[in-house]
Amino acid sequence: MxxxxxxxxxxxxxxxxxxxxxxxxxxxxxxxxxxxxxxxxxxxNSLAQSLKKQTSQTIGLIVSDITNPFFTSVVRGVENVANARGYSLILGNSDEDLKKEMGYMHLLESKRADGLIVAFTLGNHEYLHSWPAHRLPLVGIDRLPDDACIDAVLIDNVAGARHAVEHLITLGHERIGIVTGLPGITTTEERLIGYQRALAAHGIPLDPALIVEGNSRIDGGERAALQLLAREAARPTALFVTSGLMIISALQAINQVGLRCPEDIALVGFDDFEWAAVMYPRLTTVSQPTYEIGQKAAQLLFDRLEKRDAAPQVVRLQPQLIIRESSGAPLQSATPSKELPGYVHR
Incomplete structure (x- = not known):
């Protein structure tokens, strides 16, 4: 100078x-x-400026799988709020690896980021108990580790899954297979609870053979769907797939075994993307307000930066069931359709 x-x-x-x-x-x-x-x-010298002002004007966002289209709008929501306040965004991808997640968090801490938004991956998050949250605040999105006392923006996964399964039940389906996501994470557990509650509410016995674990990715979705569809004598008449990437592979599995969707088997997925409305058949999905998730998470983070001693807030946003063609398999035993909250026909 x-x-x-x-x-x-x-x-x-x-x-x-x-x-x-x-x-x-x-x-x-x-x-x-x-x-x-x-x-x-x-x-x-931005580092010198940040030391002088005690702020770097940057925040970090760590997602668990950058290949998952779910995060596209989440990132945009965070970035727009940050940019409007004069902040830059640094993005990291943990790739569902706890060591990478921790590595990014410590890297962003060393870069003097002002706060972090994290989609936590599977694993032991004991390190959060000693995390300097007062100096480097955290906001969780999508998932929240057990006992994590931080701000978070989540989805009402139980309600979303229940609405999806009850939609299939109103079409006459009782043998409804479910392909679950990564075991041990809250989204998987909550969506399974929604599935179980829908069956119980309609007096349908729970069949453990109809619950198959995927891994929230295409390969795991195909393997799990094929496992369900291979049982010719006790094959499900409908599938509920609990993540957007796995619904693609579920369609592939249906085609591999020579079945048609929705004529032979109905299909509903959790997560809605632009391509869901143009695929054949057009996919019935549970739509998550992804942009709003990112937007609200960033707002919570900036609120936390201004009031560091305030009580943590956990916000649960409501998903919406988008009814299209893939769930429409007609059955002789089909009952009249019943509208449920959050339903949209397209």
Whole structure:
């Protein structure tokens, strides 16, 4: 900065005022300073600025699987809120690996990020008990580790899953197979609870053989769906797939065994994406407000930065069942359709 001041023939204070835009500088002087900055190739030392101001004007976002389209709108929601406040966003992908998650969190801490938004992966999160949350606040999205006392934005997974399964029940289905996601994470557990509650509410016995574990990815979804569809004598008449990536592989599995959707087997998935409305058949899905998840998470983080001692908030947003073609397999025993909250026909 001294070199810029000498080159422009002004004081260091004038250069600082031009760069930080915190004091009035006459247009002629400001132009001289800008010309000197360009001529000398001067760049601000952002680390020094952050140390001085006690803020880096950056926040971090760690997602659990960057290949999952679910996170696309989540990232956009976080970024838009951050940018509107003059903050930049640093994105990390844990790839469902706890060590990578911890590595990104400590990296962002060392980079002096002002706060973190995290979609926690599977594993033991004891390190959160000693995390310096007062200095580096955390907001959880999508999932929340047990006993984590932090702000979070989640989905009412139980209600979303129950609505999806009850929709299939109103079409006459009783043998409804479910492909679950990664074991041990809250989204998987809650969606399974919703499935079980829907069956119980309609007096349908729970058949453990109709519950097959996937891994929330395409390969696991195909394997699990094939396992359910291979039972010709006791094959389900409908499938509920609990993540968006796995619904693609469920369709592949249906095709592999020579069945048609929805004529031979109905299909409902959890997660709605743009391609769900243009696939054949068009997919019935539980839509999550992904942009709102990111938006609300960022708002909670900035609220936390302003009020660090406030009680943690856990916000649960409501999903919506989007009824399209893939769930429409007609059965002779079909009962009249019953509308449930959150249903939209498209």
């Amino acid at each position: 001294k070199d810029v001041a000498a080159h422009a023939g002004v004081s260091v204070a004038t250069v600082s005022a031009v760069i930080n835009r915190n004091k009035y500088v006459s247009p002629n002087l400001a132009q001289r300073v800008q010309e000197s900055i360009t001529a000398l190739g001067y760049e601000r």
